[in-house]
Amino acid sequence: MKSWLRQHRQAMAAAFGKITAQKSAAALNALVIGIALALPAGGYALLASLRVATAGAALEPQLSVFLRVEATRAEADALGAKFKADSRIREVRFVPREQALRELRTIEGLGEVVAALGNNPLPDAFVLRPKSADPEVLETLASSVRALPAVALVQANSAWARRLGALAGTARLAIALLAVLLAFGLVAITFNTIRLQILTQRAEIEIAKLIGATDAFIQRPFLYLGALQGLAGGLVALAILWGSLSALNVGVAELAASYGSGFRLASLTPGDALALVVFSGVLSWFGSFLSVSKYLLEIEPI
Amino acid sequence: MISFSAVAKRYPGGQEALKRVSFSIEQGEFAFIAGHSGAGKSTLLKLIPAIERPSSGAVLVNGQNVGALKRAALPYLRRNLGLVFQDQKLLYDRSVFDNVMLPLAFGEFDSREAGRRVRAALEKVGLLAREKANPVQLSGGEQQRLAIARAVVNRPAVLIADEPTANLDASSAIEVLEIFAAFNQVGVTVLVATHDEALIKRFAGRILRLAKGSIVE
Secondary structure, eight states: OHHHHHHHHHHHHHHHHHHHHTHHHHHHHHHHHHHHHHHHHHHHHHHHHHHHHHHTTTTSOOEEEEEOTTOOHHHHHHHHHHHHHOTTEEEEEEEOHHHHHHHHHHSTTTHHHHHHSSSOOOOOEEEEEESOOOHHHHHHHHHHHHTSTTEEEEEETHHHHHHHHHHHHHHHHHHHHHHHHHHHHHHHHHHHHHHHHHHHTHHHHHHHHHTTOOHHHHHHHHHHHHHHHHHHHHHHHHHHHHHHHHHHHHHHHHHHHHTTOOOOOOOOOHHHHHHHHHHHHHHHHHHHHHHHHHHHHHOOOO | OEEEEEEEEEOTTSOEEEEEEEEEEOTTOEEEEEOOTTSSHHHHHHHTTTSSOOSEEEEEETTEEGGGOOGGGHHHHHTTEEEEOSSOOOOTTSOHHHHHHGGGTTSSOOHHHHHHHHHHHHHHTTOGGGTTSOGGGSOHHHHHHHHHHHHHTTOOSEEEEESTTTTSOHHHHHHHHHHHHHHHHTTOEEEEEEOOHHHHHHSOOEEEEEETTEEOO
Protein backbone atom coordinates (compact mmCIF):
# COMPACT_ATOMS: atom_id res chain seq x y z
CA MET A 1 0.00 0.00 0.00
CA LYS A 2 2.78 2.39 0.99
CA SER A 3 4.83 1.59 -2.10
CA TRP A 4 1.69 1.86 -4.26
CA LEU A 5 1.10 5.38 -2.95
CA ARG A 6 4.76 6.24 -3.44
CA GLN A 7 4.62 5.03 -7.05
CA HIS A 8 1.59 7.21 -7.73
CA ARG A 9 3.32 10.16 -6.14
CA GLN A 10 6.36 9.55 -8.33
CA ALA A 11 4.21 9.22 -11.46
CA MET A 12 2.45 12.47 -10.64
CA ALA A 13 5.81 14.17 -10.05
CA ALA A 14 7.06 12.79 -13.37
CA ALA A 15 3.98 14.18 -15.14
CA PHE A 16 4.49 17.61 -13.53
CA GLY A 17 8.15 17.38 -14.52
CA LYS A 18 7.20 16.79 -18.15
CA ILE A 19 4.87 19.78 -18.09
CA THR A 20 7.49 22.11 -16.63
CA ALA A 21 10.09 20.79 -19.05
CA GLN A 22 7.84 21.74 -21.99
CA LYS A 23 5.95 24.73 -20.71
CA SER A 24 4.97 26.24 -24.05
CA ALA A 25 3.79 22.93 -25.53
CA ALA A 26 1.76 22.19 -22.41
CA ALA A 27 0.25 25.69 -22.48
CA LEU A 28 -0.72 25.30 -26.15
CA ASN A 29 -2.37 21.95 -25.46
CA ALA A 30 -4.35 23.42 -22.57
CA LEU A 31 -5.37 26.30 -24.82
CA VAL A 32 -6.59 23.99 -27.60
CA ILE A 33 -8.62 21.94 -25.12
CA GLY A 34 -9.89 25.13 -23.47
CA ILE A 35 -11.13 26.63 -26.74
CA ALA A 36 -12.77 23.36 -27.76
CA LEU A 37 -14.64 23.23 -24.44
CA ALA A 38 -15.46 26.94 -24.25
CA LEU A 39 -17.72 26.70 -27.33
CA PRO A 40 -20.37 24.29 -25.98
CA ALA A 41 -19.98 25.61 -22.42
CA GLY A 42 -20.57 29.16 -23.69
CA GLY A 43 -23.65 28.05 -25.64
CA TYR A 44 -24.95 26.34 -22.53
CA ALA A 45 -24.41 29.48 -20.42
CA LEU A 46 -26.14 31.71 -23.00
CA LEU A 47 -29.12 29.37 -23.21
CA ALA A 48 -29.40 29.21 -19.42
CA SER A 49 -29.41 33.03 -19.25
CA LEU A 50 -32.10 33.31 -21.91
CA ARG A 51 -34.24 30.72 -20.15
CA VAL A 52 -34.07 32.73 -16.95
CA ALA A 53 -35.04 35.89 -18.86
CA THR A 54 -38.02 34.35 -20.64
CA ALA A 55 -39.21 31.98 -17.93
CA GLY A 56 -41.49 34.55 -16.20
CA ALA A 57 -43.56 35.85 -19.06
CA ALA A 58 -43.31 34.09 -22.33
CA LEU A 59 -43.64 30.43 -21.63
CA GLU A 60 -46.69 30.78 -19.42
CA PRO A 61 -49.75 30.44 -21.66
CA GLN A 62 -52.35 33.19 -21.67
CA LEU A 63 -55.71 33.66 -23.32
CA SER A 64 -56.71 37.14 -24.41
CA VAL A 65 -60.49 37.40 -24.64
CA PHE A 66 -61.94 40.43 -26.48
CA LEU A 67 -65.65 41.17 -26.07
CA ARG A 68 -67.86 42.59 -28.77
CA VAL A 69 -67.70 46.41 -28.81
CA GLU A 70 -71.43 46.68 -28.17
CA ALA A 71 -71.29 44.40 -25.11
CA THR A 72 -72.38 46.19 -21.93
CA ARG A 73 -70.38 46.41 -18.73
CA ALA A 74 -73.06 44.23 -17.05
CA GLU A 75 -72.44 41.51 -19.61
CA ALA A 76 -68.71 41.87 -19.00
CA ASP A 77 -69.13 41.56 -15.23
CA ALA A 78 -71.26 38.42 -15.67
CA LEU A 79 -68.59 36.94 -17.91
CA GLY A 80 -65.89 37.82 -15.37
CA ALA A 81 -67.80 36.00 -12.63
CA LYS A 82 -68.20 33.00 -14.92
CA PHE A 83 -64.47 32.89 -15.64
CA LYS A 84 -63.61 33.17 -11.96
CA ALA A 85 -65.84 30.20 -11.25
CA ASP A 86 -64.18 28.10 -13.96
CA SER A 87 -61.86 25.51 -12.39
CA ARG A 88 -59.58 25.45 -15.44
CA ILE A 89 -58.62 29.10 -14.97
CA ARG A 90 -56.09 30.18 -12.41
CA GLU A 91 -56.22 33.94 -12.77
CA VAL A 92 -58.62 36.37 -14.39
CA ARG A 93 -57.64 39.94 -15.21
CA PHE A 94 -60.25 42.35 -16.55
CA VAL A 95 -59.01 45.11 -18.88
CA PRO A 96 -61.80 47.73 -19.25
CA ARG A 97 -61.89 49.51 -22.59
CA GLU A 98 -61.04 52.87 -20.97
CA GLN A 99 -57.86 51.42 -19.49
CA ALA A 100 -56.91 49.84 -22.82
CA LEU A 101 -57.31 53.24 -24.48
CA ARG A 102 -55.18 54.89 -21.79
CA GLU A 103 -52.46 52.33 -22.33
CA LEU A 104 -52.65 52.84 -26.07
CA ARG A 105 -52.24 56.57 -25.58
CA THR A 106 -49.00 56.17 -23.63
CA ILE A 107 -47.36 54.35 -26.53
CA GLU A 108 -45.19 56.81 -28.31
CA GLY A 109 -46.56 58.11 -31.62
CA LEU A 110 -50.01 56.68 -31.02
CA GLY A 111 -51.20 59.48 -28.68
CA GLU A 112 -52.25 61.74 -31.54
CA VAL A 113 -53.90 58.94 -33.45
CA VAL A 114 -55.99 58.08 -30.41
CA ALA A 115 -56.90 61.74 -29.89
CA ALA A 116 -58.08 61.92 -33.49
CA LEU A 117 -60.55 59.13 -32.87
CA GLY A 118 -63.86 60.48 -31.74
CA ASN A 119 -64.98 57.67 -29.51
CA ASN A 120 -63.26 54.64 -27.99
CA PRO A 121 -63.04 51.87 -30.61
CA LEU A 122 -61.61 49.35 -28.15
CA PRO A 123 -63.63 46.53 -26.55
CA ASP A 124 -63.51 45.33 -22.97
CA ALA A 125 -61.08 42.43 -22.61
CA PHE A 126 -60.03 39.67 -20.23
CA VAL A 127 -56.62 38.12 -19.82
CA LEU A 128 -56.95 34.55 -18.57
CA ARG A 129 -54.16 32.40 -17.14
CA PRO A 130 -55.12 28.74 -17.35
CA LYS A 131 -53.92 26.29 -14.73
CA SER A 132 -52.52 23.86 -17.27
CA ALA A 133 -49.88 24.63 -19.89
CA ASP A 134 -50.98 21.66 -21.99
CA PRO A 135 -51.72 22.98 -25.53
CA GLU A 136 -54.74 20.67 -25.90
CA VAL A 137 -56.38 21.81 -22.67
CA LEU A 138 -55.67 25.37 -23.76
CA GLU A 139 -57.34 24.78 -27.12
CA THR A 140 -60.57 23.34 -25.64
CA LEU A 141 -60.72 26.21 -23.17
CA ALA A 142 -60.26 28.72 -25.99
CA SER A 143 -63.00 27.21 -28.13
CA SER A 144 -65.47 27.04 -25.23
CA VAL A 145 -64.80 30.72 -24.48
CA ARG A 146 -65.07 31.57 -28.15
CA ALA A 147 -68.59 30.04 -28.19
CA LEU A 148 -69.87 32.53 -25.58
CA PRO A 149 -72.24 35.12 -27.17
CA ALA A 150 -70.54 38.27 -25.83
CA VAL A 151 -67.10 37.21 -27.01
CA ALA A 152 -65.78 38.53 -30.30
CA LEU A 153 -62.23 37.13 -30.38
CA VAL A 154 -60.06 34.75 -28.37
CA GLN A 155 -56.32 34.84 -28.84
CA ALA A 156 -54.19 32.10 -27.38
CA ASN A 157 -50.50 32.89 -27.12
CA SER A 158 -49.74 29.22 -26.67
CA ALA A 159 -48.57 28.95 -30.28
CA TRP A 160 -45.90 31.52 -29.68
CA ALA A 161 -44.89 29.87 -26.42
CA ARG A 162 -44.71 26.55 -28.18
CA ARG A 163 -42.53 28.00 -30.91
CA LEU A 164 -40.16 29.55 -28.41
CA GLY A 165 -40.02 26.29 -26.50
CA ALA A 166 -39.25 24.37 -29.67
CA LEU A 167 -36.58 26.89 -30.60
CA ALA A 168 -34.96 26.57 -27.18
CA GLY A 169 -35.15 22.78 -27.47
CA THR A 170 -33.45 22.89 -30.86
CA ALA A 171 -30.73 25.15 -29.53
CA ARG A 172 -30.19 22.79 -26.59
CA LEU A 173 -29.92 19.85 -28.96
CA ALA A 174 -27.46 21.72 -31.18
CA ILE A 175 -25.30 22.52 -28.15
CA ALA A 176 -25.48 18.91 -26.98
CA LEU A 177 -24.37 17.73 -30.43
CA LEU A 178 -21.55 20.27 -30.43
CA ALA A 179 -20.52 19.10 -26.97
CA VAL A 180 -20.46 15.44 -28.07
CA LEU A 181 -18.42 16.28 -31.17
CA LEU A 182 -15.95 18.36 -29.22
CA ALA A 183 -15.70 15.65 -26.56
CA PHE A 184 -14.54 13.29 -29.30
CA GLY A 185 -12.17 16.03 -30.46
CA LEU A 186 -10.79 16.36 -26.96
CA VAL A 187 -10.14 12.62 -26.71
CA ALA A 188 -8.40 12.79 -30.11
CA ILE A 189 -6.27 15.78 -29.04
CA THR A 190 -4.97 14.03 -25.92
CA PHE A 191 -4.59 10.75 -27.80
CA ASN A 192 -2.25 12.49 -30.20
CA THR A 193 -0.26 14.56 -27.69
CA ILE A 194 0.33 11.50 -25.54
CA ARG A 195 1.33 9.53 -28.65
CA LEU A 196 3.96 12.16 -29.45
CA GLN A 197 5.11 12.14 -25.85
CA ILE A 198 5.48 8.35 -25.94
CA LEU A 199 7.47 8.52 -29.18
CA THR A 200 9.87 11.13 -27.79
CA GLN A 201 10.41 8.98 -24.73
CA ARG A 202 10.84 5.79 -26.67
CA ALA A 203 14.38 5.17 -25.41
CA GLU A 204 13.35 5.65 -21.81
CA ILE A 205 10.38 3.31 -22.18
CA GLU A 206 12.54 0.68 -23.81
CA ILE A 207 15.07 0.84 -20.98
CA ALA A 208 12.33 0.75 -18.36
CA LYS A 209 11.01 -2.45 -19.94
CA LEU A 210 14.49 -3.97 -20.00
CA ILE A 211 15.11 -3.37 -16.33
CA GLY A 212 11.79 -4.81 -15.24
CA ALA A 213 9.25 -2.01 -15.14
CA THR A 214 5.66 -3.23 -15.37
CA ASP A 215 3.35 -1.82 -18.03
CA ALA A 216 1.30 -0.15 -15.30
CA PHE A 217 4.40 1.62 -14.00
CA ILE A 218 5.32 2.90 -17.45
CA GLN A 219 1.76 3.99 -18.24
CA ARG A 220 1.08 5.89 -15.05
CA PRO A 221 2.99 9.15 -15.76
CA PHE A 222 1.35 9.40 -19.20
CA LEU A 223 -2.12 8.95 -17.71
CA TYR A 224 -1.40 11.61 -15.11
CA LEU A 225 -0.04 13.87 -17.85
CA GLY A 226 -3.25 13.46 -19.88
CA ALA A 227 -5.50 14.08 -16.90
CA LEU A 228 -3.53 17.15 -15.79
CA GLN A 229 -3.66 18.55 -19.31
CA GLY A 230 -7.43 18.06 -19.37
CA LEU A 231 -7.89 19.76 -16.00
CA ALA A 232 -5.75 22.70 -17.18
CA GLY A 233 -7.80 22.83 -20.40
CA GLY A 234 -11.02 22.92 -18.35
CA LEU A 235 -9.70 25.85 -16.35
CA VAL A 236 -8.71 27.64 -19.56
CA ALA A 237 -12.24 27.06 -20.90
CA LEU A 238 -13.69 28.64 -17.74
CA ALA A 239 -11.36 31.63 -18.12
CA ILE A 240 -12.33 32.08 -21.79
CA LEU A 241 -16.02 31.83 -20.87
CA TRP A 242 -15.72 34.29 -18.03
CA GLY A 243 -13.75 36.77 -20.16
CA SER A 244 -16.13 36.56 -23.12
CA LEU A 245 -19.27 36.89 -21.00
CA SER A 246 -17.82 39.90 -19.16
CA ALA A 247 -17.06 41.53 -22.51
CA LEU A 248 -20.51 40.70 -23.90
CA ASN A 249 -22.23 41.92 -20.74
CA VAL A 250 -21.04 45.49 -21.36
CA GLY A 251 -23.19 45.59 -24.49
CA VAL A 252 -25.98 43.50 -22.99
CA ALA A 253 -26.27 45.82 -19.98
CA GLU A 254 -26.68 48.83 -22.26
CA LEU A 255 -29.30 47.06 -24.36
CA ALA A 256 -31.18 45.81 -21.30
CA ALA A 257 -31.12 49.25 -19.70
CA SER A 258 -32.83 50.71 -22.78
CA TYR A 259 -35.68 48.25 -22.13
CA GLY A 260 -35.60 49.12 -18.42
CA SER A 261 -34.31 45.65 -17.55
CA GLY A 262 -31.40 44.60 -15.40
CA PHE A 263 -30.78 41.46 -17.47
CA ARG A 264 -27.21 40.10 -17.61
CA LEU A 265 -25.67 37.00 -19.15
CA ALA A 266 -24.83 34.73 -16.26
CA SER A 267 -21.68 32.61 -16.22
CA LEU A 268 -21.78 28.93 -15.24
CA THR A 269 -22.86 28.04 -11.71
CA PRO A 270 -20.04 26.77 -9.47
CA GLY A 271 -21.43 23.24 -9.84
CA ASP A 272 -21.48 23.45 -13.64
CA ALA A 273 -17.97 24.95 -13.67
CA LEU A 274 -16.65 22.11 -11.52
CA ALA A 275 -18.41 19.58 -13.74
CA LEU A 276 -16.78 21.16 -16.81
CA VAL A 277 -13.28 20.88 -15.35
CA VAL A 278 -13.82 17.31 -14.11
CA PHE A 279 -15.38 16.28 -17.43
CA SER A 280 -12.38 17.70 -19.29
CA GLY A 281 -9.96 15.88 -16.99
CA VAL A 282 -11.77 12.56 -17.35
CA LEU A 283 -12.00 12.80 -21.15
CA SER A 284 -8.31 13.66 -21.46
CA TRP A 285 -7.44 10.80 -19.15
CA PHE A 286 -9.47 8.54 -21.42
CA GLY A 287 -7.68 9.86 -24.53
CA SER A 288 -4.29 9.21 -22.98
CA PHE A 289 -5.45 5.78 -21.80
CA LEU A 290 -6.32 4.84 -25.40
CA SER A 291 -3.00 6.21 -26.65
CA VAL A 292 -0.98 4.46 -23.98
CA SER A 293 -2.77 1.14 -24.53
CA LYS A 294 -2.02 1.31 -28.22
CA TYR A 295 1.53 2.66 -28.37
CA LEU A 296 3.21 1.42 -25.20
CA LEU A 297 2.50 -2.16 -26.16
CA GLU A 298 4.18 -1.58 -29.50
CA ILE A 299 7.47 -0.48 -27.99
CA GLU A 300 9.57 -3.54 -27.26
CA PRO A 301 13.27 -3.61 -26.50
CA ILE A 302 15.44 -5.05 -29.25
CA MET B 1 20.50 -21.79 -12.94
CA ILE B 2 20.28 -21.18 -16.68
CA SER B 3 19.80 -24.03 -19.09
CA PHE B 4 19.22 -24.19 -22.84
CA SER B 5 17.89 -27.41 -24.32
CA ALA B 6 17.85 -27.78 -28.09
CA VAL B 7 17.14 -24.08 -28.52
CA ALA B 8 16.73 -22.79 -32.07
CA LYS B 9 15.95 -19.25 -33.11
CA ARG B 10 14.84 -18.33 -36.57
CA TYR B 11 14.11 -14.68 -37.31
CA PRO B 12 11.26 -13.73 -39.61
CA GLY B 13 12.84 -13.76 -43.04
CA GLY B 14 14.37 -17.19 -42.54
CA GLN B 15 17.70 -16.29 -41.00
CA GLU B 16 18.64 -19.00 -38.49
CA ALA B 17 20.55 -17.38 -35.62
CA LEU B 18 20.75 -20.42 -33.32
CA LYS B 19 20.60 -24.10 -34.20
CA ARG B 20 19.65 -26.55 -31.45
CA VAL B 21 21.88 -25.05 -28.77
CA SER B 22 22.09 -26.90 -25.45
CA PHE B 23 24.14 -26.02 -22.38
CA SER B 24 23.61 -25.16 -18.78
CA ILE B 25 25.25 -22.74 -16.40
CA GLU B 26 25.38 -23.36 -12.66
CA GLN B 27 24.86 -20.81 -9.96
CA GLY B 28 28.02 -18.80 -9.28
CA GLU B 29 29.64 -19.66 -12.59
CA PHE B 30 31.59 -17.17 -14.76
CA ALA B 31 31.10 -17.97 -18.43
CA PHE B 32 32.16 -16.32 -21.69
CA ILE B 33 30.08 -16.66 -24.84
CA ALA B 34 32.80 -16.37 -27.47
CA GLY B 35 32.60 -16.13 -31.23
CA HIS B 36 32.74 -13.78 -34.19
CA SER B 37 30.06 -11.22 -34.76
CA GLY B 38 27.06 -12.88 -36.36
CA ALA B 39 27.74 -16.16 -34.55
CA GLY B 40 24.54 -15.81 -32.50
CA LYS B 41 25.95 -14.47 -29.22
CA SER B 42 23.46 -11.58 -28.90
CA THR B 43 20.53 -13.77 -29.83
CA LEU B 44 21.53 -16.31 -27.20
CA LEU B 45 21.74 -13.65 -24.50
CA LYS B 46 18.43 -12.05 -25.52
CA LEU B 47 16.62 -15.34 -24.99
CA ILE B 48 17.42 -15.32 -21.25
CA PRO B 49 15.46 -12.13 -20.30
CA ALA B 50 12.87 -13.09 -22.97
CA ILE B 51 13.65 -10.08 -25.16
CA GLU B 52 13.46 -12.71 -27.88
CA ARG B 53 11.60 -16.01 -27.66
CA PRO B 54 12.99 -19.29 -28.99
CA SER B 55 11.53 -20.76 -32.18
CA SER B 56 11.90 -24.22 -30.62
CA GLY B 57 13.50 -25.74 -27.54
CA ALA B 58 13.33 -24.44 -23.98
CA VAL B 59 15.23 -21.78 -22.06
CA LEU B 60 15.02 -22.33 -18.32
CA VAL B 61 15.99 -19.71 -15.74
CA ASN B 62 15.72 -21.03 -12.18
CA GLY B 63 13.57 -23.86 -13.53
CA GLN B 64 11.18 -21.44 -15.20
CA ASN B 65 10.56 -21.77 -18.95
CA VAL B 66 11.05 -18.11 -19.87
CA GLY B 67 10.08 -18.62 -23.51
CA ALA B 68 6.56 -19.45 -22.39
CA LEU B 69 6.16 -16.63 -19.87
CA LYS B 70 3.22 -14.31 -20.23
CA ARG B 71 3.96 -10.70 -21.07
CA ALA B 72 2.81 -9.56 -17.63
CA ALA B 73 5.35 -11.87 -15.94
CA LEU B 74 8.38 -10.52 -17.84
CA PRO B 75 9.13 -7.53 -15.56
CA TYR B 76 9.52 -9.85 -12.56
CA LEU B 77 11.89 -12.12 -14.51
CA ARG B 78 13.99 -9.16 -15.64
CA ARG B 79 14.27 -7.66 -12.16
CA ASN B 80 16.22 -10.74 -11.18
CA LEU B 81 18.65 -10.39 -14.10
CA GLY B 82 21.23 -7.63 -14.42
CA LEU B 83 21.57 -6.67 -18.10
CA VAL B 84 24.51 -4.77 -19.60
CA PHE B 85 24.55 -3.81 -23.27
CA GLN B 86 27.19 -2.84 -25.78
CA ASP B 87 25.47 0.55 -26.23
CA GLN B 88 24.97 1.25 -22.57
CA LYS B 89 21.35 2.38 -22.97
CA LEU B 90 21.79 5.19 -20.48
CA LEU B 91 19.40 8.11 -20.15
CA TYR B 92 21.18 11.35 -20.89
CA ASP B 93 18.48 13.63 -19.52
CA ARG B 94 19.34 12.77 -15.90
CA SER B 95 22.30 12.38 -13.59
CA VAL B 96 24.48 9.34 -12.99
CA PHE B 97 22.71 8.85 -9.66
CA ASP B 98 19.22 8.94 -11.24
CA ASN B 99 20.27 6.47 -13.94
CA VAL B 100 21.20 3.93 -11.29
CA MET B 101 18.01 4.78 -9.37
CA LEU B 102 15.77 3.68 -12.29
CA PRO B 103 15.42 -0.02 -11.42
CA LEU B 104 14.60 0.87 -7.80
CA ALA B 105 11.72 3.17 -8.75
CA PHE B 106 9.36 0.22 -9.04
CA GLY B 107 10.82 -1.73 -6.13
CA GLU B 108 9.65 -1.70 -2.54
CA PHE B 109 12.36 0.56 -1.17
CA ASP B 110 11.72 3.93 0.39
CA SER B 111 13.86 6.70 -1.01
CA ARG B 112 16.48 6.61 1.78
CA GLU B 113 17.11 2.88 1.40
CA ALA B 114 17.09 3.27 -2.40
CA GLY B 115 19.64 6.09 -2.19
CA ARG B 116 21.87 3.94 -0.01
CA ARG B 117 21.71 1.09 -2.53
CA VAL B 118 22.47 3.43 -5.45
CA ARG B 119 25.59 4.77 -3.69
CA ALA B 120 26.69 1.24 -2.82
CA ALA B 121 26.39 0.22 -6.49
CA LEU B 122 28.23 3.35 -7.67
CA GLU B 123 30.97 2.70 -5.17
CA LYS B 124 31.50 -0.84 -6.45
CA VAL B 125 32.13 0.46 -9.98
CA GLY B 126 34.22 3.40 -8.76
CA LEU B 127 31.81 6.19 -9.80
CA LEU B 128 30.65 7.44 -6.42
CA ALA B 129 32.46 10.76 -6.94
CA ARG B 130 30.59 11.33 -10.22
CA GLU B 131 27.05 10.75 -8.96
CA LYS B 132 25.88 14.27 -9.86
CA ALA B 133 27.47 14.26 -13.33
CA ASN B 134 25.53 13.72 -16.53
CA PRO B 135 26.40 10.46 -18.35
CA VAL B 136 27.63 12.43 -21.41
CA GLN B 137 30.41 13.85 -19.25
CA LEU B 138 31.72 10.34 -18.58
CA SER B 139 34.33 8.49 -20.65
CA GLY B 140 33.33 5.34 -22.55
CA GLY B 141 34.71 3.11 -19.81
CA GLU B 142 32.94 5.10 -17.12
CA GLN B 143 29.66 4.92 -19.04
CA GLN B 144 29.96 1.15 -19.23
CA ARG B 145 30.69 1.01 -15.49
CA LEU B 146 27.62 3.16 -14.92
CA ALA B 147 25.57 0.66 -16.92
CA ILE B 148 26.95 -2.11 -14.69
CA ALA B 149 26.01 -0.16 -11.56
CA ARG B 150 22.45 0.12 -12.88
CA ALA B 151 22.41 -3.61 -13.65
CA VAL B 152 23.51 -4.63 -10.15
CA VAL B 153 21.63 -2.10 -8.01
CA ASN B 154 18.76 -4.56 -7.59
CA ARG B 155 21.30 -7.21 -6.47
CA PRO B 156 20.35 -9.71 -9.18
CA ALA B 157 21.53 -13.32 -9.02
CA VAL B 158 22.65 -13.23 -12.66
CA LEU B 159 24.62 -10.62 -14.59
CA ILE B 160 24.37 -10.80 -18.38
CA ALA B 161 26.58 -8.60 -20.57
CA ASP B 162 26.52 -8.39 -24.36
CA GLU B 163 29.87 -7.16 -25.75
CA PRO B 164 30.39 -4.82 -22.78
CA THR B 165 33.92 -3.96 -23.91
CA ALA B 166 33.41 -3.58 -27.65
CA ASN B 167 33.76 0.21 -27.61
CA LEU B 168 36.46 0.40 -24.95
CA ASP B 169 40.24 0.58 -25.03
CA ALA B 170 42.16 -2.36 -23.59
CA SER B 171 42.69 -0.96 -20.09
CA SER B 172 39.04 0.12 -19.68
CA ALA B 173 37.95 -3.28 -20.96
CA ILE B 174 40.07 -5.00 -18.30
CA GLU B 175 38.60 -2.70 -15.60
CA VAL B 176 35.09 -3.64 -16.67
CA LEU B 177 35.89 -7.37 -16.66
CA GLU B 178 37.51 -7.02 -13.23
CA ILE B 179 34.27 -5.57 -11.93
CA PHE B 180 32.38 -8.57 -13.30
CA ALA B 181 34.92 -10.90 -11.69
CA ALA B 182 34.45 -9.12 -8.35
CA PHE B 183 30.67 -9.68 -8.50
CA ASN B 184 31.29 -13.28 -9.42
CA GLN B 185 33.49 -13.57 -6.30
CA VAL B 186 30.47 -12.74 -4.12
CA GLY B 187 28.31 -15.39 -5.78
CA VAL B 188 26.73 -13.65 -8.77
CA THR B 189 26.43 -15.80 -11.90
CA VAL B 190 28.08 -13.89 -14.75
CA LEU B 191 27.57 -14.42 -18.46
CA VAL B 192 29.63 -12.25 -20.84
CA ALA B 193 29.47 -12.34 -24.62
CA THR B 194 32.61 -11.06 -26.33
CA HIS B 195 34.63 -11.51 -29.51
CA ASP B 196 37.82 -10.36 -27.72
CA GLU B 197 39.97 -13.48 -27.41
CA ALA B 198 42.75 -11.67 -25.56
CA LEU B 199 40.34 -10.67 -22.87
CA ILE B 200 38.95 -14.20 -22.54
CA LYS B 201 42.47 -15.57 -22.07
CA ARG B 202 43.15 -13.05 -19.32
CA PHE B 203 40.23 -14.13 -17.16
CA ALA B 204 39.63 -17.61 -15.92
CA GLY B 205 36.16 -18.58 -16.97
CA ARG B 206 34.22 -21.23 -18.76
CA ILE B 207 34.07 -20.66 -22.53
CA LEU B 208 31.07 -21.43 -24.71
CA ARG B 209 32.22 -20.88 -28.27
CA LEU B 210 29.55 -20.17 -30.88
CA ALA B 211 29.99 -20.41 -34.64
CA LYS B 212 27.17 -20.00 -37.14
CA GLY B 213 24.55 -20.57 -34.48
CA SER B 214 25.98 -23.73 -32.95
CA ILE B 215 28.16 -24.37 -29.92
CA VAL B 216 31.53 -25.66 -31.15
CA GLU B 217 33.41 -25.88 -27.86
